Each structure stands twice: as structure tokens, then as C-alpha cells.
Amino acid sequence: MALSDRGKRILDELVSNPSVTSMTLEKKYSLTRRQFGYSFNKINEWLMTNNLPVIERTRQGHFIIDQSVFTKLSVEEEGAPVDTTVLSESQRVHFIIMMLLSSNEELSLNHFSIELDISKNTILSDLKRVQMYLNQYDLNIRYSRKSGYLLEGKEFQIRKLLITLTYQLLKVPNGKIRIKALANIHTEEINEFNNRIESVENNLNLKFTDEKMATMPFILILILRRIEKGNEINSFSIQYNELSTTKEYQATEEIFRDVKQIPVEERLFITLHLLTTNVYWSEYLTDDDTVTKLVPAIDTMLRLFEKSACIYLQDREQLLNKLLQHLKPAYYRIKYQLTEMIDIQESLRGKFKELHHLVKRSTGPLEDLIGFEIPASETTYITMLIGGWITRQGDSIEKKVKAIVVCPQGVSVSKLMFNELRELFPGFVFLDSLSVREFLDYDLDHDIVFSPTSLETDKKLFISKPFLGREEKYRLRKQVMLALHGYIPNDINVHSLIDIIKNHGVINNEKRLIEDIQKYIHRDEESSIIQDMEGKDISLHELLTPQFISVRKSVRTWEEAVQVSAKPLIESGKIDPRYVEAMILHSKEDPYIVIGPDIAIPHATPEEGVNEIGMSLLRLEESVKFTENYSINLVIVIAAVDKQQHIHALTQLMKLAGSERDRTRVINAASVEEIYEFIKLYFD
Numbered sequence: 001m002a003l004s005d006r007g008k009r010i011l012d013e014l015v016s017n018p019s020v021t022s023m024t025l026e027k028k029y030s031l032t033r034r035q036f037g038y039s040f041n042k043i044n045e046w047l048m049t050n051n052l053p054v055i056e057r058t059r060q061g062h063f064i065i066d067q068s069v070f071t072k073l074s075v076e077e078e079g080a081p082v083d084t085t086v087l088s089e090s091q092r093v094h095f096i097i098m099m100l101l102s103s104n105e106e107l108s109l110n111h112f113s114i115e116l117d118i119s120k121n122t123i124l125s126d127l128k129r130v131q132m133y134l135n136q137y138d139l140n141i142r143y144s145r146k147s148g149y150l151l152e153g154k155e156f157q158i159r160k161l162l163i164t165l166t167y168q169l170l171k172v173p174n175g176k177i178r179i180k181a182l183a184n185i186h187t188e189e190i191n192e193f194n195n196r197i198e199s200v201e202n203n204l205n206l207k208f209t210d211e212k213m214a215t216m217p218f219i220l221i222l223i224l225r226r227i228e229k230g231n232e233i234n235s236f237s238i239q240y241n242e243l244s245t246t247k248e249y250q251a252t253e254e255i256f257r258d259v260k261q262i263p264v265e266e267r268l269f270i271t272l273h274l275l276t277t278n279v280y281w282s283e284y285l286t287d288d289d290t291v292t293k294l295v296p297a298i299d300t301m302l303r304l305f306e307k308s309a310c311i312y313l314q315d316r317e318q319l320l321n322k323l324l325q326h327l328k329p330a331y332y333r334i335k336y337q338l339t340e341m342i343d344i345q346e347s348l349r350g351k352f353k354e355l356h357h358l359v360k361r362s363t364g365p366l367e368d369l370i371g372f373e374i375p376a377s378e379t380t381y382i383t384m385l386i387g388g389w390i391t392r393q394g395d396s397i398e399k400k401v402k403a404i405v406v407c408p409q410g411v412s413v414s415k416l417m418f419n420e421l422r423e424l425f426p427g428f429v430f431l432d433s434l435s436v437r438e439f440l441d442y443d444l445d446h447d448i449v450f451s452p453t454s455l456e457t458d459k460k461l462f463i464s465k466p467f468l469g470r471e472e473k474y475r476l477r478k479q480v481m482l483a484l485h486g487y488i489p490n491d492i493n494v495h496s497l498i499d500i501i502k503n504h505g506v507i508n509n510e511k512r513l514i515e516d517i518q519k520y521i522h523r524d525e526e527s528s529i530i531q532d533m534e535g536k537d538i539s540l541h542e543l544l545t546p547q548f549i550s551v552r553k554s555v556r557t558w559e560e561a562v563q564v565s566a567k568p569l570i571e572s573g574k575i576d577p578r579y580v581e582a583m584i585l586h587s588k589e590d591p592y593i594v595i596g597p598d599i600a601i602p603h604a605t606p607e608e609g610v611n612e613i614g615m616s617l618l619r620l621e622e623s624v625k626f627t628e629n630y631s632i633n634l635v636i637v638i639a640a641v642d643k644q645q646h647i648h649a650l651t652q653l654m655k656l657a658g659s660e661r662d663r664t665r666v667i668n669a670a671s672v673e674e675i676y677e678f679i680k681l682y683f684d
Contacts, residue, residue, distance in 0.1 A: 003046050007039050012173035014043075014055065014063055015073055022061040092116055093129045094169055095182065097151075100141065101162050102183035102222055104229075106148035115182065137161045155233045159223065159269065160338055166218050167211075176214075185221055193217035193255070200251040200274075212277045220255065223270065233265045240264065248274040275332040290331055291324060297365040298323050304362040305386065309355070310400055310429050313386075314393045323385055330378050331370060339375045354444050355390075355397055356383040357431060397429050401484065404442065405433040406451040407466065416595050416654045417466045421450055424473055425480065448480070460484070467654045470647060538645055540652040541680040543615040544636075547572070549672045554622040558632060559584050562602050565618035565635040572614070575639045579609030583637065594630045598623070598667060599657050603638040613646055614639040615653075619667060619675060633667045 003011065010025060026036045044054040053066035087095065096112055103111075112123045127149075131141050137160060139153035151158060169175045179185065194217055201207055208216070226232075243249050249271045256262055256270075298320055306313055313319055333339045359382055363374045374382075390396065405421060407414035418433035431444055439455065448460040455461055460483060464476055494517055498510065507513055548568045555561045562584055569575045582604035587593045594600045604610075616637045623631035636653060640646045656662050662678075669675045 003043065004039070007042050007046065010036075010039055011043050011046075011073075014065060015070060016171050016173050016175075018063060018065050020063070022057060022063075087116065089126065089129065091172055092118070092126050093133055094165055094172075095178065096123075096126060096130050097133065097161070097165055098169060098179060098182055100149060100151045101158070101165070102225060104184070104225075106146075107150075108148050111148075134161070155226075155231055156269075158226075158231070159233065162222055162226075163219055163273065163338070166222065167215050170215055170218070179218060183218075183222060183225070185218065189221055190217045193220055196255045200254055203254065204247050204251060208277055216273075216277065219273065220270070223266075224259065227262065227266055232263060233269055240268065243268050243271045243275070246271065246275065272332060272336060272338065276329045276336075276338050290328060293369055294324060294327055294331060295320070297369045298327060300365040301362050302386075304364070305359060308358045308361060308429070309397050310427055311390055311395050311397065313389065319386070319389050322389075323382065326381060326385060327366070330381075334370050334372050334374060334378060337372075339377060352383055352387050354402060354429075354431065355387050356380065357444055358397070358429070359383045359386060401425075401428045401448060402444075402446045403428045403430050403448045403450060404439070404444075404446050405430065406436060406439045406449055406453075406455060407433060408436050408453060416658060417450070417452075417464070419595070420468060420654070421464070424468075424477055448484075466658060467651055469651055538613070538649050540615075540649040540656075541676070543613070543646070543649050544617050544676070544679050546672050546676050548614065548616040549619070549675055550617070551619045551669075551672055551675070552621070554620060555624050558587070558600075558624050558626045558635075561600075561618060561620065561624050561632065561635045562587065562637065565602075565616050566637045567616075569614050569616045569637060569639055574610070574612045574614035576609035576611065579604055579639065582608035594626055594632065595654075595657050598632060598663050599634040599636070600626060600630075600632045601636050601638055601653070601657075603640065606641050610639045610641055612639070613641045615646070615649065617675070619669065621667075634663065 006029065009029065013020060013025060013028070022036060022040075025031070026033060029036075031039070040055075040057070047054055047069065050072070052069050052072055055066075055069070056064040058064065095116060099107060099112065099115065105111075109120045109123050112126075113120050116123070118126075127141065134141060134151075134153075137153065137157045139151055139157055139161065141149060142152050143149050166179070169179055172178070180187070180190075194213070197208070197213065197216055249267070251274055252267050252271045256267070299316075302313060302316060302320065302323075305311075330339075356379065360374075360379050363379060363382070367373055403421070403425065405414065405418045407417050414433040414435070418430060422428070422430045428448075431446055432438075432442070434442060436453075436455070439449075446459060448462060449455060449457055450462050450464050452464060452466055454463065462476065462480055462483075465472065468476065494514055497517060498507070498514060501507060501513075550564060550568065552564060555564060563580055566575065566580045566583070570577055570580070583602040586604050587600070587602045593602055618635040620633050620635075623633045626632050638646060638650065656666070656679075666675055666678055669678065
């Protein structure tokens with residue numbers, strides 16, 4: 001049987017864009033659901049007659065296509081005539097640019113008109129769209145009677161355009177045939193470069209993705225054409241020593257072993273292209289200097305994500321290696337601004353939208369390593385990898401309570417409130433802390449809102465003060481849990497539990513058993529446990545005595561500020577020196593260390609070197625830069641032995657941090673004694 005024209009068009013669309021939905025196809029081809037269903041059934045009948053697996057359709061309207069269908073259709077494409085399907089506006093723009101990039105003759109309107117089979121007036125309109133497309137690469141199209149239409153701009157930008165455009169055009173139905181015709185590329189050339197790239201794969205012990213394997217021969221041929229025409233990269237930001245020792249540079253030498261007079265800059269650029277090319281599998285990742293730097297950054301990113309998403313990632317090492325295979329080439333793409341300008345945000349609609357937000361918020365360690373913001377397309381790929389992983393392990397943030405904090409009282413108070421509530425409800429996913437104006441335009445899905453003020457919302461709203469005491473925390477948690485579940489999860493009275501155990505067995509060391517049970521209950525940082533309240537609350541002025549207050553005019557770095565502030569705690573034996581190292585490490589990872597424009601509260605876990613509860617304060621006359629957005633005058637080191645004893649003092653500290661007037665008074669105090677006298681005012 002033969003497919004109808006409509007069936008061919010739909011099948012071409014499915015093969016070139018497998019993520020398309022049935023609803024999109026119905027709209028594109030003006031079909032009713034019944035008409036589309038009929039065409040879809042005919043496509044599957046045609047596939048079965050050709051001994052190919054049928055295409056499955058999910059309830060959500062997505063499609064599942066077997067790899068053999070792609071392989072079969074791509075093989076048939078080689079012998080097919082040039083496609084006569086009418087091109088869309090965007091496709092015409094892409095093919096016009098490809099002609100500008102690859103043609104060996106002067107191009108006029110006639111060339112474009114004949115090649116694309118459209119009128120000159122349509123071409124003139126398309127050329128305006130071409131210029132709009134070129135603007136994102138800082139390139140221009142220019143016409144002269146002598147030279148025809150030409151591309152103008154930096155060759156490095158033209159190469160970026162060439163790589164991205166080739167990738168996009170090869171996804172168009174019959175795109176390979178069209179590019180070969182436009183650029184006069186012969187099949188023998190493609191085959192020769194395929195053989196060389198396969199040789200490179202063997203030498204490097206890796207496998208490029210099928211997508212990249214299909215694209216690379218065209219890109220390398222077109223780059224060589226530009227070099228031969230004198231269009232060379234004459235300024236390059238990469239130092240020779242940075243890439244010349246890589247295996248990819250050796251691979252470049254192998255690919256162009258018989259090509260003479262390729263400048264060093266060009267060899268470096270092609271090396272960079274190999275470094276930025278995605279791989280499906282690799283054996284040598286652990287031997288690479290870049291990998292040595294990437295592994296801890298990815299690990300830290302995953303830990304931040306786990307903290308934000310309240311998800312424990314199983315088989316983390318496997319996931320880390322999977323991310324590493326993507327992020328090694330991404331490292332070079334981002335660092336040298338070669339990220340493909342392809343919008344794949346549509347694929348994140350629905351269940352991955354909030355996940356993408358949390359991933360984006362966790363990529364700070366990668367940005368610090370690379371020195372650039374992670375582009376949206378790269379973040380999207382990371383989200384899809386992590387999203388697929390947590391779906392595979394049967395987890396989802398959709399099943400978790402998603403909360404936001406809305407606070408009209410400024411950035412520092414908002415951050416404090418956000419962090420305190422996240423500690424109080426460790427099972428919730430806290431998406432953002434927002435001002436009231438930001439809340440009005442907020443579009444991420446959420447279940448509950450915490451705010452110190454009443455708001456108009458159809459979500460569950462809980463009014464909470466910015467600073468909560470122990471009893472207030474317990475009441476708020478009880479209120480929230482009763483509203484959400486009708487009961488209080490993990491509301492455990494340890495002593496009642498001990499009584500039950502006594503009824504069924506002999507307890508050899510009751511005190512030790514109570515301690516172990518409490519440690520187990522606290523493992524997920526639940527703070528709703530009913531415990532003995534006999535212990536006296538420790539106030540801020542009892543911890544921050546003059547012995548633990550320091551004043552300095554200035555320090556060179558924020559790391560030095562943490563070290564100076566912690567020194568009295570080390571000297572008194574309350575913390576070990578390794579606790580300072582842990583604080584500095586966590587300060588780089590946790591955005592909530594800085595709780596306002598003037599104040600930071602570095603801390604680490606008790607297991608990282610705390611011997612006894614304590615606090616210490618450093619006041620700087622001249623602020624020290626912590627991030628691009630924050631400078632610090634007050635550094636308060638917190639050394640906690642558990643999650644309870646320091647809470648009262650921390651609440652008092654938060655009240656101080658939330659008052660700009662009071663912070664200023666501490667910063668401007670003339671002596672340690674004056675700072676201490678002011679701290680004593682926060683006794684309650």
C-alpha cells in the first residue's frame with residue numbers, strides 16, 4: 001500500500017519532531033480528531049506492511065516511535081528525489097542563510113527565487129526575517145552589485161551560526177538532501193568524514209550521539225570550505241596550551257591529517273567543536289582535568305537540588321556520571337559561548353516546570369566553576385535528565401506539598417522567614433520567597449502560602465509571623481498538618497514510645513535508647529517532636545558574651561571574615577578548626593547564609609566539629625564583599641550541638657537582623673562592650 005500525501009506529511013513531521021503532540025498536528029493540518037485518527041491508523045498500516053513497528057500514542061497525545069522507523073526512513077531518504085514540500089517561512093529563512101554560508105558564487109534574488117521556488121517579492125520579505133534571525137549572532141546581510149548578497153560579521157559568530165543552523169536543517173524532512181544540493185556536497189565527502197570520525201571514536205574510546213554523528217561531517221566540510229575561501233578565525237580567546245594537550249586536539253589532527261595549511265586557530269576551533277559535542281558513551285571521562293573540576297561541582301549541585309526538592313536521589317553515582325557525560329561538553333559550550341540557540345522550553349510544560357525552577361536554583365556551583373550563567377537550553381537538558389531519573393525511581397515533586405513564602409517586609413526578613421519555615425517543614429518543597437507584587441504575577445504551581453499578612457489567593461493561606469518562638473512553631477506546624485492531612489505526621493512523644501517498648505521487652509540502657517530514638521526521629525529534621533521542655537532557653541546575650549565578640553576595621557575576603565569571627569570559639573574549645581573549613585564550604589553552597597545586606601550567619605552541621613554550643617560575632621567597619629549582590633559588616637558564627645538549644649538565641653538574632661535600624665546601631669558601635677550592651681536589649 002502507498003501513503004496518501006497527508007499521511008506522508010504527518011509521518012515526516014513525526015520523524016523530524018518526535019516530541020510533537022497529536023493536538024499540534026491536528027491544528028497544523030486543519031484536521032478533526034477523527035480525520036487525524038484515520039490518517040494515523042493508515043500510517044501504522046503502512047509501517048506494518050513494511051515490517052516496521054507501529055507508532056504508539058499515549059493518553060496525553062504524545063508518540064512513541066521505535067528507532068528502526070527512524071533508521072529505515074533515513075536510509076530511504078538517500079535515494080529519494082529532492083523534497084517538493086512547500087517550506088514554511090522559518091525553513092526558508094534557514095535555507096537562505098545556508099546558501100549565504102556555503103555558496104561559491106555571487107548570490108542574487110534570482111538564485112534564492114529559483115532555489116526555493118518562490119517569487120522575488122517573497123524573497124525580499126524573507127530577507128528581512130533573515131536579518132532579524134542574524135541579529136542574535138551580531139551578524140548582518142549586505143548586498144552589492146559586484147558581490148551579491150553576503151554575510152558580514154566576526155567569523156567566530158558565523159561559525160556558531162553555521163553549527164546551529166546545520167543542526168536545525170538536518171531535522172527538516174529531506175534536510176540532508178537539500179543541504180547537499182545547496183552546498184554542492186557529495187556523498188563521497190560525507191562518507192570519508194564519517195570514516196574519520198568513527199576512527200576518532202575508537203581512538204578516544206567514546207561514542208558520539210547519533211544526532212551529532214549525522215551533523216559533524218557537514219559542519220567539518222562547511223568549515224573547510226570557509227577556510228579555503230579565506231574566511232578564517234583571526235582572533236581566538238583560547239590559549240594554545242589550554243586545548244593542545246587534549247585528546248580532542250589529537251583527534252582534530254587525525255581528521256585533517258592530509259589537509260594542508262590549516263592555521264592553529266582553526267585547529268583549536270575544531271578541537272573546541274569536538275569538546276562541545278555530546279557523547280552517548282565514554283570510557284575516559286575520569287582521566288580528564290575538566291572532569292576533575294566538574295565532579296565536585298555536579299555533586300554539590302545535586303545536593304542543593306535534593307535539599308530544595310526534598311527528594312533523595314537513588315544511585316547518585318550513576319546519575320552523576322550520566323550528568324557528567326552531558327556537562328563535560330556543556331562546560332566548553334558555555335565557557336566559550338557556543339551553546340546552540342535552540343528553544344526547547346516547550347518540552348518543559350507541565351510536570352517539569354517546577355522541577356526546572358528548582359534545578360535552575362541549584363546550578364550555582366556550575367556557574368561559579370565556568371564563570372558564566374548556565375543558558376536556558378543547558379538548564380533544560382539538566383532538568384530533563386534529573387526529571388527522568390526521579391521518575392524512574394518512582395518519585396515526583398508533584399506528590400509533595402509545594403509552598404511559597406510571601407513577605408512584604410524586605411529581602412532579609414523574607415529570606416529569614418523562608419529558611420525558618422523550610423526547617424520547620426522539611427517535607428515541603430519551598431519554591432520561592434516573594435514580595436506581594438511578585439506574588440501577584442507568580443505562575444508556578446503551589447499548594448500553600450505562608451505570609452505575615454492576609455492575601456487574596458485560592459490556595460491554603462497560613463498567617464505566620466516572620467520570627468517564631470518554639471511554642472509558636474509547634475502551633476503553626478500543628479495547624480498546617482491538621483489542615484492538610486487531618487492529623488499531625490511524626491508527632492511522637494518519645495517517652496510514650498519508651499513505655500510501649502517496655503511492655504514488650506527489656507531495656508538495658510533507657511537513657512541511651514531515648515537518645516538514639518531522638519536522633520532517628522531528627523534524621524529528616526522534623527521539628528514537631530514533643531520533648532521535655534524543662535531545659536532553660538539560652539538567650540542571645542548568654543552566647544554572645546564580650547569574649548566572643550570581635551571588632552576589626554576590615555578583612556580582605558569573606559573567608560577571612562569567617563575565620564576571624566570563629567577564632568574565639570576555637571580558642572575556647574567550643575569548635576574544632578575543621579568546623580571553620582566546613583562553614584566556608586557551606587557558605588559557598590547555601591544562599592541563605594547571607595540573611596540580609598549587612599549580615600551573614602555561617603554554620604555547618606554538629607558532626608563537622610562542634611564540641612559545645614556557641615556563637616561568635618565579628619563587626620567590620622568596612623564591609624567585605626560576599627557576592628555581587630551582598631556586602632557584609634556582621635559575621636555571626638553559629639555552632640549548634642543539636643536542633644533545639646540554640647533556637648531561642650537564633651530567634652532573637654533574626655529579630656535583630658530584621659531591623660535595619662538595630663543592625664546599623666551594632667555596625668556603628670564604638671566598642672565590644674557597646675555591642676554587648678545592645679545585644680542584651682534582645683533578652684526576652
